[in-house]
Amino acid sequence: xxxxxxxxxxxxxxxxxxxxxxxxxxxxxxxxxxxxxxxxxxxxxxxxxxxxxxxxxxxxxxxxxxxxxxxxxxxxxxxxxxxxxxxxxxxxxxxxxxxxxxxxxxxxxxxxxxxxxxxxxxxxxxxxxxxxxxxxxxxxxxxxxxxxxxxxxxxxxxxxxxxxxxxxxxxxxxxxxxxxxxxxxxxxxxxxxxxxxxxxxxxxxxxxxxxxxxxxxxxxxxxxxxxxxxxxxxxxxx
Amino acid sequence: xxxxxxxxxxxxxxxxxxxxxxxxxxxxxxxxxxxxxxxxxxxxxxxxxxxxxxxxxxxxxxxxxxxxxxxxxxxxxxxxxxxxxxxxxxxxxxxxxxxxxxxxxxxxxxxxxxxxxxxxxxxxxxxxxxxxxxxxxxxxxxxxxxxxxxxxxxxxxxxxxxxxxxxxxxxxxxxxxxxxxxxxxxxxxxxxxxxxxxxxxxxxxxxxxxxxxxxxxxxxxxxxxxxxxxxxxxxxxxxxxxxxxxxxxxxxxxxxxxxxxxxxxxxxxxxxxxxxxxxxxxxxxxxxxxxxxxxxxxxxxxxxxxxxxxxxxxxxxxxxxxxxxxxxxxxxxxxxxxxxxxxxxxxxxxxxxxxxxxxxxxxxxxxxxxxxxxxxxxxxxxxxxxxxxxxxxxxxxx
Numbered sequence: 001x002x003x004x005x006x007x008x009x010x011x012x013x014x015x016x017x018x019x020x021x022x023x024x025x026x027x028x029x030x031x032x033x034x035x036x037x038x039x040x041x042x043x044x045x046x047x048x049x050x051x052x053x054x055x056x057x058x059x060x061x062x063x064x065x066x067x068x069x070x071x072x073x074x075x076x077x078x079x080x081x082x083x084x085x086x087x088x089x090x091x092x093x094x095x096x097x098x099x100x101x102x103x104x105x106x107x108x109x110x111x112x113x114x115x116x117x118x119x120x121x122x123x124x125x126x127x128x129x130x131x132x133x134x135x136x137x138x139x140x141x142x143x144x145x146x147x148x149x150x151x152x153x154x155x156x157x158x159x160x161x162x163x164x165x166x167x168x169x170x171x172x173x174x175x176x177x178x179x180x181x182x183x184x185x186x187x188x189x190x191x192x193x194x195x196x197x198x199x200x201x202x203x204x205x206x207x208x209x210x211x212x213x214x215x216x217x218x219x220x221x222x223x224x225x226x227x228x229x230x231x232x233x234x235x236x237x238x
Numbered sequence: 239x240x241x242x243x244x245x246x247x248x249x250x251x252x253x254x255x256x257x258x259x260x261x262x263x264x265x266x267x268x269x270x271x272x273x274x275x276x277x278x279x280x281x282x283x284x285x286x287x288x289x290x291x292x293x294x295x296x297x298x299x300x301x302x303x304x305x306x307x308x309x310x311x312x313x314x315x316x317x318x319x320x321x322x323x324x325x326x327x328x329x330x331x332x333x334x335x336x337x338x339x340x341x342x343x344x345x346x347x348x349x350x351x352x353x354x355x356x357x358x359x360x361x362x363x364x365x366x367x368x369x370x371x372x373x374x375x376x377x378x379x380x381x382x383x384x385x386x387x388x389x390x391x392x393x394x395x396x397x398x399x400x401x402x403x404x405x406x407x408x409x410x411x412x413x414x415x416x417x418x419x420x421x422x423x424x425x426x427x428x429x430x431x432x433x434x435x436x437x438x439x440x441x442x443x444x445x446x447x448x449x450x451x452x453x454x455x456x457x458x459x460x461x462x463x464x465x466x467x468x469x470x471x472x473x474x475x476x477x478x479x480x481x482x483x484x485x486x487x488x489x490x491x492x493x494x495x496x497x498x499x500x501x502x503x504x505x506x507x508x509x510x511x512x513x514x515x516x517x518x519x520x521x522x523x524x525x526x527x528x529x530x531x532x533x534x535x536x537x538x539x540x541x542x543x544x545x546x547x548x549x550x551x552x553x554x555x556x557x558x559x560x561x562x563x564x565x566x567x568x569x570x571x572x573x574x575x576x577x578x579x580x581x582x583x584x585x586x587x588x589x590x591x592x593x594x595x596x597x598x599x600x601x602x603x604x605x606x607x608x609x610x611x612x613x614x615x616x617x618x619x620x621x622x623x624x625x626x627x628x629x630x631x632x633x634x635x636x
Contacts, residue, residue: 054495078498090493092486094553094617103486106479107498149497 003030003065005157005188006051006082011060013046013212020046022212023060028157028190033183035191035199035220037233038209044192045087047209048161052084053077065156079107081156085163089146093135097126100134100145104152112152119148122178140171147178157188164195176202196233200224208233249622253466260287260462264455279455282571286563288440289570291461292522294562297546298469298555299515304544305553305617306476307508308488309397310405312540313389316412317513319535320388321381321520323419326434326530327427328377334436339429346426351377352438367445374438378464378521385517386510388415393506409537419532433531440525461522468515473555475511484508488553549606550613557615564614573599 006028013021021043028034038044050057053074062070069077083104092100101119105112120127123144129137134145143163150158163179164172176198183189183202193199200206203220208229216223223229264284267277276283296314303309327345330338332353335345355369396407418424420431428434440457447453475481483504486494495501524530542565550561576595580587606614 052496054492073500074495075498075500078496084496086493086496090490090496092489092493094489095482095485099482099485102479103482103494103497103499106483153498 004028004063005030005065006190007061007063007066008047008051009061009063011047011050011062012058013043013050013055014058015046019058020212021050021057024209024212024214025060026207026214026217028188030188031183031186032204033179033189033191033202035193035203035206036209037193037196037199037206037223039194039232042209043212044209045161046212048084048159048190048192051077052082052159075107078153081154083150083153083155083158085146085150085158085160087161088165089139089142091134091137091142091145091149093133095134096131097134097137097145098130100149101126101152104149105154107153115152115154119151122151122181123148139167140174143167143171143175144178147175147182151182151187155187157190158182159190159192161192162194163191164193164198172198196229197224200229246623252622253470257459257462257466261454261456261459264458268452268455279452279457282574284458286567286571287458288461288526290563290566291458291465292519292526293543293546293566294559295465295468295522296516296519297543297550297558297562298472299512299519300543301547301550301552301555301558302472302476302484302515303508303512304547305551305558306481306488307484307505307512309505309509310401311408311509311512312405312537312544313392313408313412313513314516314543315535315537315539316408316415317385317389317516318520318523318539319412319415319419319532320385321378321517322524322530322535323428323434323520323532324381324384324517325374325377325521326437326524328380329373329437330434331436338434338436339426341430341432342425344426345429370438370442374442374525378518381521382514382517385520386514389510389513390506393509397502397505397509409540412535412537412540416532416535428532431531431533433529435529437530438525439528461526464518464522468518469555469559472511472515476555480504480507545603548613549603549610551615551617552613553617554613554615554619556620557613557618561614568602569595569599 004027008027009025011021011024012019024043024047026034026036036044036047046055049055051062053072053076056071060070061068064077064080064082067080069080069082092103095103101116102112105115125141126145126148129141134142137145147160147163160179163175167175172195179189179191180202191199191203200220200223206218206220206223207214208216208223216226216229218226224234263277264279267273267279275281296318300314303311327347328349328351330345330350332348332350335348339345350373352370352373355372356366359365359369361369392411396404396411399407419428422430424430440460443456443460444452445454445456476484483494483499486497486499487501487504491501520535527534546561546565547558549565550557550559573595576590576598577592578590580590
C-alpha cells in the first residue's frame with residue numbers, strides 16, 4: 001500500500017499576473033485520505049483545478065500512478081481515473097438524478113448496473129429520487145449526488161472540493177461519514193476543506209496551504225494537536 | 239431500473255397512424271365530393287399542414303441546439319438557405335435549366351439527380367416515379383450535408399463564443415450568406431437575385447394517371463413523412479448518451495468538463511447536426527413554396543422559428559411541434575379574416591383591415607409569453623407510449 005497514486009511536484013498556477021499557487025508539492029498514497037486545508041484564497045481549489053485539467057498549470061508536474069498528466073485535457077485525465085467532485089456541487093439541475101449519475105460514467109462503455117447499485121447503496125435517498133430533477137434536491141442530497149456522480153467514473157483517486165460548503169452541520173457529518181465509508185471500501189480520496197476540524201479527523205495525512213504554499217504537513221492527528229493549526233483553523237484561543 | 243427496455247410499439251403505432259391519417263385526410267374529398275370545401279387539397283388547411291410540417295422540423299432542429307445544448311444560435315435561416323439552394327440546384331431538370339437561368343445564359347451546373355436516376359431507371363411510369371423520389375431524397379440529404387459542412391467550418395470560430403455573442407455571430411453568418419447568394423457574379427450557379435424554380439415540389443409526389451388527373455394526393459403526406467423521420471432521429475439522439483452530454487453542457491459547462499466531456503467537440507456535433515436538419519428543412523421549404531430565392535431566408539424567418547421554439551417550450555420536442563402547428567395555423571389561416579373588412583348583418587366591424595391580423599397576432603403571442611412563461615410544454619414531453627399505458631403501471635415503472 002505504499003504506491004503513490006498522485007504525486008505533485010512544484011505545481012504553480014497563475015491567473016494573469018497573480019500567482020495563486022506558488023510551487024506546491026505533495027503526494028497521495030494508494031488507499032489514503034489526504035486533505036488540503038487552508039483559508040479562503042489560499043490556493044486549494046486552484047491546485048485541484050490544475051490537477052484535474054480544468055486550468056493549465058503555469059509550472060510543475062502532476063503524476064498519476066507514475067504517468068505524467070500535467071496540463072493534459074480533462075477528458076484524458078478523467079479517462080485515467082481521476083474524478084472530481086467540484087466545489088459548490090455543480091450537479092446538472094435539469095437532468096434527472098439517474099441522468100446525472102450516468103454523466104459521471106460518460107467515458108465508460110461498459111455496464112453501469114453494478115456501479116449504480118453501489119452508489120444507491122451509499123445513498124439510498126438518490127434511488128428514491130432517481131427520476132427527480134437534480135435541481136429539486138436539497139443541498140445535502142445534491143452533495144450526495146455530486147459524490148455519487150464522481151464515483152460512477154470508477155475513480156482511482158476521488159478529489160473532493162469543499163464537500164461541506166453551505167451545508168448544515170448535521171448534514172456535513174453525514175457527508176463525512178460517507179467519505180469514510182467510501183474510503184474504507186478502497187477508494188483513495190483527496191479532500192479539500194475549509195472545515196479543518198472535520199477534515200483532519202477523517203484524514204490519514206494533511207497539508208496546510210497558506211498563500212499558495214504548503215506551510216505545514218503531518219498526519220491528521222498531528223495537525224489537530226498543532227498549536228498553530230488550532231489557532232488559525234480550529235478556533236482555539238491561542 | 240437502468241436497463242429497463244421500453245416498449246416503443248405504442249409510439250410507432252401512433253406515428254404510423256398519424257401518417258395514414260394525413261393520407262386519408264388529403265384524399266377524402268376525392269372519394270366523398272360532398273364534403274365541405276376545407277377538405278379540398280387546395281384549401282388553407284393543407285397549406286397550413288405542409289408549412290407546419292416543414293417548420294416543425296426546423297423548429298426541432300433549432301431546439302436541439304438552443305434548448306438541449308444551450309447554444310443560442312440564430313443562424314437557422316442561413317442553413318435553410320444553403321439547404322434550399324442545394325436542393326434546388328441539384329434537382330432542376332436539365333431541360334429547364336436554360337429557361338430558369340436565362341439571364342445568365344444557362345446554368346454552370348448541368349447535373350440533376352432526377353435526370354440522373356431517370357437515365358438509369360427510365361423516365362415514365364413507375365420507374366420515373368422511383369427516379370424522382372430517389373433524386374429528391376438524395377438532393378435533400380445533400381442539402382443537409384452542405385448546411386452541416388458550413389456549420390462545421392464556421393463552428394471553429396463561432397463556437398468559442400458564448401450566448402449573445404454566438405447569436406450575433408451566427409445571425410451575421412446567415413445575413414452574409416443571403417447577400418452572397420444574391421450576388422450577380424454567382425448567377426450561373428445561384429441565379430443571382432432571381433428565383434430558381436422548376437424542381438420537383440410536394441405536388442410532384444401526387445400520383446397521377448395517364449391523363450394527368452391526380453389519383454392519389456400525397457403532397458401533404460411527403461413533408462409529414464420526411465419531418466417525422468428526421469424528428470425521430472433527433473429524438474433518438476437526444477435520448478442517447480450524446481443527448482445527455484448535450485443537456486449536461488447546457489446545465490453546467492464546467493461540471494461537464496470535469497466529468498470528462500469534451501465541450502468543443504460536443505458543441506460542434508450538436509451544431510452540425512442541428513444545421514444538417516435545418517438544411518433538410520430548407521430543402522423542404524423550397525419544395526413548399528416551389529422556388530428557392532435567397533431573399534425569403536431573412537432573419538425574420540429565424541425569429542419566427544425562435545418564437546415557435548420559445549412558445550413551445552425550450553427543451554421540448556413535442557412542444558416545438560405543437561407550437562409550430564398553432565403558430566402556422568394562426569398566421570396563415572385562423573386569423574386571416576382579420577385582414578379583410580367583415581360585415582355582421584349591415585354592421586361593419588371596426589378596425590378590421592389589411593394588417594390588423596398582425597396586431598392581433600402579436601397580442602396573442604404576448605399573452606402566451608406572459609402566461610406560459612416556460613412555453614406550452616416547458617421542458618416536458620408528450621410520452622406517446624404512456625397514452626396507452628395505465629397510470630398506475632407507469633408509476634410503478636418510474
